[in-house]
Amino acid sequence: MIHPKFRTIVFAFFMALFMSGFMSLVISLFNVGMVDNIVSIWLKAWLFAFCIAFPTVIFVAPVVHKLTNKLIRA
Incomplete structure (x- = not known):
C-alpha cells in the first residue's frame, strides 16, 4: 500500500484520471x-x-478546499 503522506498525490491522480476520462469521452462524442x-x-x-x-x-x-471551508459553517 501507499504511505499516507502521498494521499494528496494519489487523490489528484485518480480525480484527474476519472474526470479527464469521462469529460474527454463526452466531449469527443459531442464533437x-x-x-x-x-x-x-x-x-x-x-x-x-x-x-x-x-x-x-x-x-x-488546496484552493478549493480552503474556499469550501470558508463557505461551509462549522
Missing part, C-alpha cells in the same frame, strides 16, 4: 458523434486531457 474510430479519438483526447488535469488538480485542490 464527432459515434464514428467508427471514436475509441482512438477518445483515447488521444484522454491522454492530452489527463496531462493537463493532473497538475491542475494538484495546484487547484
Whole structure:
C-alpha cells in the first residue's frame, strides 16, 4: 500500500484520471458523434486531457478546499 503522506498525490491522480476520462469521452462524442474510430479519438483526447488535469488538480485542490471551508459553517 501507499504511505499516507502521498494521499494528496494519489487523490489528484485518480480525480484527474476519472474526470479527464469521462469529460474527454463526452466531449469527443459531442464533437464527432459515434464514428467508427471514436475509441482512438477518445483515447488521444484522454491522454492530452489527463496531462493537463493532473497538475491542475494538484495546484487547484488546496484552493478549493480552503474556499469550501470558508463557505461551509462549522
